[in-house]
Amino acid sequence: MKSQCADLSALDRLTASRYTSRAYQSRTVDHETIRSIVSMASRSASWCNVQPWKLVITANEESTAHFRQALVDHAANSSAIDSDLPFPPGYQGVHAQRRRSAGLALYTALGITREDTERRASQAFENYQLFGAPHVAIVTVPACLGSYALVDAGGLVAYFLLSAQAHGVASTPQAALARHARFVRSYFDIPDTEHMVCGISFGYAEDSHPVNQFRTSRAPMDELVRFV
């Protein structure tokens, strides 16, 4: 019973404290820690245990810096969506509201007004700078496995974020990188038989940065579950 309580409070702490970091220290994460994060993340469930996910991780400063520069150069010259997976055509109703309030929290933390489209665009472009993170993981699944491989990949991503948090490592799941999936796959020699799901930038958070000061909220339970 005692260890059950310890597990519960540890999980409660981890899920409550994890957030999407958008500013990092330059300090790299040591290789053993990265391996431990991946090892724990890979315990995520998958349909028939096929474990369809694959990760490419920039393991050191030089490799991340090189990719960051290439991505920035590419994204600066091509804004079109070139993703492997269709991007949402738009958000309506409650989804649009939640998206708006998350964006508002972010821009308010940075003192960026609704009218300041230039600073908004420049903050969005920070995605391609990997928000200054010293590492990035690229998550892919085989194209031939269809939608359920994406469900499996979502599980892996969630486990990765939590496992990173348990190691004191902050993270940023990034669909923005998948906008340039063809470029990213080509950069890392990932064949087109794989579909890029997202990137996850990670490292040690710059805790004092204003962008890391806000937290998002969650819908009340009644909005997400119907007990019958």
Ligand SMILES: Cc1cc2nc3c(=O)[nH]c(=O)nc-3n(C[C@H](O)[C@H](O)[C@H](O)COP(=O)(O)O)c2cc1C
């Ligand atoms: C699949 C996925 C893609 C995301 N893509 C981006 C992204 O491209 N850029 C970004 O800044 N945040 C991105 N996020 C982070 C979300 O904005 C964030 O998870 C959400 O606002 C909830 O906030 P929290 O993670 O701090 O709890 C993504 C999250 C997920 C799960």
